[in-house]
Every structure is written in structure tokens, then in C-alpha cells.
Amino acid sequence: MPQPLKIALVAGEASGDILGAGLMQALHRHCPHVEFIGVGGPLMEAQGLASYFPMERLSIMGLVEVVGRLPELLSRRKRLIATLKQQRPDVFIGIDAPDFNLNIELQLREAGIKTVHYVSPSVWAWRQKRVFKIRQGCDLMLTLLPFEAQFYQKHQVPVLFVGHPLADSVAMDNDTLPARERLSLPADAQVVALLPGSRGGEVAKLGALFVDTARYLLSEKPHLRFIIPAANQARRQQLEAILAPMPNLPIEILDGQSQTALQACDAVLIASGTATLEAMLFKKPMVVAYKLAPLSHWLLKKMVKSPYISLPNLLAAEMLVPEFIQEAATPEALGQAVLEQLRDGSQQTQRFAQLHESLRCDASERAAQGVLQLLGRS
Numbered sequence: 001m002p003q004p005l006k007i008a009l010v011a012g013e014a015s016g017d018i019l020g021a022g023l024m025q026a027l028h029r030h031c032p033h034v035e036f037i038g039v040g041g042p043l044m045e046a047q048g049l050a051s052y053f054p055m056e057r058l059s060i061m062g063l064v065e066v067v068g069r070l071p072e073l074l075s076r077r078k079r080l081i082a083t084l085k086q087q088r089p090d091v092f093i094g095i096d097a098p099d100f101n102l103n104i105e106l107q108l109r110e111a112g113i114k115t116v117h118y119v120s121p122s123v124w125a126w127r128q129k130r131v132f133k134i135r136q137g138c139d140l141m142l143t144l145l146p147f148e149a150q151f152y153q154k155h156q157v158p159v160l161f162v163g164h165p166l167a168d169s170v171a172m173d174n175d176t177l178p179a180r181e182r183l184s185l186p187a188d189a190q191v192v193a194l195l196p197g198s199r200g201g202e203v204a205k206l207g208a209l210f211v212d213t214a215r216y217l218l219s220e221k222p223h224l225r226f227i228i229p230a231a232n233q234a235r236r237q238q239l240e241a242i243l244a245p246m247p248n249l250p251i252e253i254l255d256g257q258s259q260t261a262l263q264a265c266d267a268v269l270i271a272s273g274t275a276t277l278e279a280m281l282f283k284k285p286m287v288v289a290y291k292l293a294p295l296s297h298w299l300l301k302k303m304v305k306s307p308y309i310s311l312p313n314l315l316a317a318e319m320l321v322p323e324f325i326q327e328a329a330t331p332e333a334l335g336q337a338v339l340e341q342l343r344d345g346s347q348q349t350q351r352f353a354q355l356h357e358s359l360r361c362d363a364s365e366r367a368a369q370g371v372l373q374l375l376g377r378s
Helices: 014-030 042-046 063-087 098-110 130-137 146-154 165-169 176-182 200-220 233-243 258-264 274-281 294-303 311-316 331-343 346-359 363-374
Strands: 006-011 035-039 091-095 114-118 140-143 159-161 191-195 225-230 251-255 267-271 286-290 323-325
Touching: 006 014, 006 063, 006 098, 014 042, 014 091, 014 114, 014 165, 014 363, 035 063, 063 098, 091 098, 091 363, 098 114, 098 130, 114 363, 130 146, 140 146, 140 363, 146 159, 146 311, 159 363, 165 274, 165 346, 165 363, 176 258, 191 200, 191 258, 200 233, 200 267, 200 286, 200 331, 225 233, 225 258, 233 251, 251 258, 258 274, 267 274, 267 331, 274 286, 274 311, 274 346, 286 331, 311 346, 323 331
Parallel strands: 006 035, 006 091, 091 114, 114 140, 140 159, 191 225, 191 267, 225 251, 267 286, 286 323
Antiparallel strands: none
């Protein structure tokens, strides 16, 4: 009988906790006596992880917040590396959180411990030189998207495309009626979902723009209905403040329920980000907008190598979804683009079905098989 495996994992936020739990569950099916150590959230702990400290200590967003917590982060990482060198796991799996995990992987690999990174950072889009650090510190990169794997192959990094867990969890066909019933929306109404983002800065830059676009759309199609999911109470308050001067607009704020909103709607006006992938998986015609502070936009234009900002376009390798950035994102331009999708969004939705199929690979199982193959346990 082979020795039981000891596997270390580190996730830094809720999305990583979801991925980590799915991977642990798949690994456990193959190796019932596996031991899990490292850092994770409640979902990973439910799968048997003994977390060295609360995952929330790594869940930091924003440059200023990171700077304020930098001494703690560096101290925790140093102690974690020392502990893992002492524990000698069979493999270390860093789940996303590249600024924290890539350095751990580099040091553990130099100490003779195999390393895996799960979820590629956006090296294909910007800061491409990070690929050399990844190649030095990583025995295997697990990517969620196929074009990421192609990038790593080109740079001689061992890589496995595993598919996207969201593509596994979202059905290929979704009926709008159950979602509309849950949201008390008329079955025969035309509904547009507005998704300006889940972060305060995104809502500050796009919330009013999306509401103004809704007003433009109503001038063209007076019977439209709008739904706008609020990621949390703070986002709800932001959106309520934007809508307060316009109490008669047919815009309903939802508490969360972004997937229900996507299932219920006929078209989506959406901020660039992971939500565009969800909208694609629900086969909803969409228009993408994004705005940054002028200096940030100027810097990113210099640094970003990708021709597109939205995941559907990156996956399709073409301008399938209209993208409006900075000054191009006006209520009239966005409104006209949404009207076109309401008239006929079939070109998008047919392609979305093909892209969904390409990502539907049982990601957790494929990731587990990649890890076990690396360890000679396949």
C-alpha cells in the first residue's frame, strides 16, 4: 500500500475556498486517507483542512489596505513557509492569490517540495515577465481557461487546462420562467439586468452610467423592466443613493441573487470581470462597459497586451461582445448596443453555448488527476 498523502493548500479568499474544497473532495475520492494542511476557509475546513490561521487574514482588497497590512502578511508567509518545510507535504497547491502564493511555491520547490498553482494570474494580459518566476517555482500550473494554457505552453511551463467550475455548475439550458417567478417578474416582460460590479469603486464609476442608460432605453422601449443585484448592503446603499432622485424608474435592486438575475433577464449591461463569464454561461446577450481613473487607464493601456477586456471575447478570440471603455461608455452608445441585443442576440448566444461546452470539463476532477499524476499516483 502506498503511503497516505499529505497535501498542503493555501487559498486567500472565498473564490479560492470554493475551488479548494472541490479539489479536496476530488482528491479524497482517489485517496481516502489523504491529510490536508495549510490555509483555507469554511468550505475547505469542511473537507478536512486543518487551517493554520483564518483565511480572512489574507482576504485584502485595494493597494492602501495591502500596504497597511503588509508587515502581518509578510510575517505570516515567512512562518507558513517554515512550517511547511518542517511538515514536508507531498505537494503544495497555491490557489489563486499569486502575490502571496508564488513566493511560497518558489521557496518550497527550492526545498525539494513539489508545487502546483491553481488558477493562472493574468500574465497573458499584463506583467508577462511573471511567467519566468512561475516557471522557476511551479511544477504544474492548472488553468481554468484554454488560452491561458496555450500561453504557458509557449513559455515551457508545465500546464494542464482543467476547465472552469462555473461551467460545470451552470446548466447548459436555463429556463427564464422559474427565475422570474422567484423575482416576481412578469413572464412576458422584456427584462434587462444591470451589473455595475461588486466593488464600491466599480459601482461609483458605473452605477450612475448604467442607470442613465436605463433611462435612455426607456425612452426607446417604455415597457422595459430592470433588475440590478447588489453584492452586499454597502452596494445596496450606493445604488439606492443613485436611484433616489428617480423614484419612478422601473429598476428593482436585488439583495445578491446575481445568478437568478442573469437567468431571468433577456439581456445584460455588465462591468468587465468574472460576471461576464457567468452571463456567458447563462447564454445572455450582453454589452460590456468599464471605467477607471484616468491615470490608471493610461498606465494599463501601456501595460496590457490583450486586445479585449471581457472573458467571452478572450475565449472567442474575437469581438463577439461589444466593449465600451472610458469616454466611449455613454448612455446613448450603451443603450443602442443593448437595443441591438434585445432585437437579436442569437449570434452571441449560439457562440456562448459552444464556449460553455469547451469549459465544461469536470474541473475539480481534472485538477485532482493532474496533481496525482505529478505525484506518480494517477
